[in-house]
Amino acid sequence: MLHGEEFWLVRFLFQRGLAILYLLAFLVAAFQFRALAGEDGLLPLEWYAEGASFRERPSLFYVYPDDRVVGLAAWSGVVLSAMAVLAVPYWLPDAYATPASMVLWATLWLLYLSFVNAGQTFYGYGWESMLLETGFLAIFLGAGPVEPPVVVFLLLQWVLFRNMFGAGLIKLRGDDCWRDLTCMDYHYETQPIPNPVSWFAHHLPDRFHRGETFGNHVVELLIPFLYFAPQPASSFAGVVTIGFMGWLMLTGNFAWLNALTIVLAIATFSDGILEAVLPVAAPETVATPLYLEGTVILIAVVVLAMSIRPVENMLSESQTMNTAFDPLHLVNTYGAFGSVTKDRYEVVIQGTTDERPDEDAEWRTYRFEGKPTDPSRRPPQIAPYHLRLDWQLWFAAMRPTPRRQPWFYRLLVKLLERDERTESLLAEVPFEDGEQPTHARAIRYRYQYTTPEEREETGDWWRRERVGTYVHPVSLEELRTRAPAA
Structure with missing residues (x-):
């Protein structure tokens, strides 16, 4: 007692x-x-x-x-x-x-x-x-x-x-x-x-x-x-x-x-x-x-x-x-949030089946369960479940390139290979069974909440602006030369 x-x-x-x-x-x-x-x-x-x-x-x-x-x-x-x-x-x-x-x-x-x-x-x-x-x-x-x-x-x-x-x-x-x-x-x-x-x-x-x-x-x-x-x-x-x-x-x-x-x-x-x-x-x-x-x-x-x-x-x-x-x-x-980020950056990953990966190609967006990729999508309730890849993407987006994220290029490789285990970590893969993307890219955006007036007018939860290219369009063969081998 x-x-x-x-x-x-x-x-x-x-x-x-x-x-x-x-x-x-x-x-x-x-x-x-x-x-x-x-x-x-x-x-x-x-x-x-x-x-x-x-x-x-x-x-x-x-x-x-x-x-x-x-x-x-x-x-x-x-x-x-x-x-x-x-x-x-x-x-x-x-x-x-x-x-x-x-x-x-x-x-x-x-x-x-x-x-x-x-x-x-x-x-x-x-x-x-x-x-x-x-x-x-x-x-x-x-x-x-x-x-x-x-x-x-x-x-x-x-x-x-x-x-x-x-x-x-x-x-x-x-x-x-x-x-x-x-x-x-x-x-x-x-x-x-x-x-x-x-x-x-x-x-x-x-x-x-x-x-x-x-x-x-x-x-x-x-x-x-x-x-x-x-x-x-x-x-x-x-x-x-x-x-x-x-x-x-x-x-x-x-x-x-x-x-x-x-x-x-x-x-x-x-x-x-x-x-x-x-x-x-x-x-x-x-x-x-x-x-x-x-x-x-x-x-x-x-x-x-x-x-x-x-x-x-x-x-x-x-x-x-x-x-x-x-x-x-x-x-x-222990200790959480000793500093608070003032700007929200997100990395949006896309793939295409076109042979020419330019801006005219049809780029399709991969959707992650916890990421605000689509500005019109309501933020989800996930916790206490833990989306580990989504969390690491949040950290990765703080930097303008994936240079210190050795897993990121391997992620792109897995997506282009249509690896089932990797795709199971995503909320939506933008390709049908049998479709094979030829190239992938990653775009970096700054996200901000819409104002109440903007949301009432558009229904969007977020507005975003493109601030850079995280990974330029790249093929599977090119990625395999960049991604660290297992």
């Missing part, structure tokens, strides 16, 4: 939320990993193996760099996650519930570690490390009638603190717009993947944007210190954090970053708080087994020792965001 509180209900709710996110993450891996980072992916598995040793980035796919193993691991993760969602360890006799739970959560963590460490650029997001760090701690929560170890909840609150406080600090140190309270003037328009509400949020009054930017600083820099306070202050901080993350989920597509933060915020509650607001009651519990208590104390010592570098980074003037300091992603540093 902590401050006289109990946490059986908190554990049960936390585990279900985390299991749902694991399920989602493994489904993303099942549908996308082989096209992105598999044997013949945009960033092939062998590039991962050549770029790091197993000790530096341990993964099952270092030992077995095979797409069949990737598929087996992904779908095994889906099945095990579903078992965790259904609380299968709780169905077992009391003596077996906790050991079975530990094996289940440890297997999920090890499997997902393999995807993150081998996924290269397409798995280089802060929420990957946060899912692994959270998932590792979940191994030691126990199950069944066993009273959950309180220390684990403190460690989960520590993850939540570093996530929120690190994000607050990097904003103050980063972009001037966070200090003059103007960042939200740009955020909804320039975020990686806007959603249907983003356009409306962008057009809220300037006074609202100033207030929400100031509120962002309060929630990220002050509220986190209450996570460790006695109840009900800790729960109050958790509710504020959940409300903040809920607003971000309502107005944008940030994969499962917000959802995972909400799940972590559950650790700020207690059974007494949950019983006061929900029609539930905790069952009778039994003492935490000594082997679990001893293991948790050891884990806490390790986490505290490994927290030194993340804390030093968090307090440093040269703070780095979203970094793992160990190959197992046990204790990481």
Whole structure:
């Protein structure tokens, strides 16, 4: 117990939320990993193996760099996650519930570690490390009638603190717009993947944007210190954090970053708080087994020792965001949107079946699920699902050429080859079965939201202007000389 509180209900709710996110993450891996980072992916598995040793980035796919193993691991993760969602360890006799739970959560963590460490650029997001760090701690929560170890909840609150406080600090140190309270003037328009509400949020009054930017600083820099306070202050901080993350989920597509933060915020509650607001009651519990208590104390010592570098980074003037300091992603540093882009650039990829790839050719546009390619198309709701290629295209468009994006030319090769796995990552391929494009090109545009008056007149959500050619018309043969070979 902590401050006289109990946490059986908190554990049960936390585990279900985390299991749902694991399920989602493994489904993303099942549908996308082989096209992105598999044997013949945009960033092939062998590039991962050549770029790091197993000790530096341990993964099952270092030992077995095979797409069949990737598929087996992904779908095994889906099945095990579903078992965790259904609380299968709780169905077992009391003596077996906790050991079975530990094996289940440890297997999920090890499997997902393999995807993150081998996924290269397409798995280089802060929420990957946060899912692994959270998932590792979940191994030691126990199950069944066993009273959950309180220390684990403190460690989960520590993850939540570093996530929120690190994000607050990097904003103050980063972009001037966070200090003059103007960042939200740009955020909804320039975020990686806007959603249907983003356009409306962008057009809220300037006074609202100033207030929400100031509120962002309060929630990220002050509220986190209450996570460790006695109840009900800790729960109050958790509710504020959940409300903040809920607003971000309502107005944008940030994969499962917000959802995972909400799940972590559950650790700020207690059974007494949950019983006061929900029609539930905790069952009778039994003492935490000594082997679990001893293991948790050891884990806490390790986490505290490994927290030194993340804390030093968090307090440093040269703070780095979203970094793992160990190959197992046990204790990481976090921080999102230290700077906000002021202009939105998009790369529009097109292909043609014409032999002469000039401006008179019939250029057909590839459509990605999360990209605002068609100005008249309403921004979609994607999150908490994660469109990894769409996210990387957002980063790629910030630069005028794909020179630092080795996967981009391979993407064009795959599109001209009509590669089925690659095409499965798109919302629409503009060629019928049997049609073979002869050339591809990529145009760079600046996108801006339409004004309410423009949208009323045209129905468009965006207006755009061409600002350059990202890749000039190129044939498959020419691309194969540019694209790095697998």
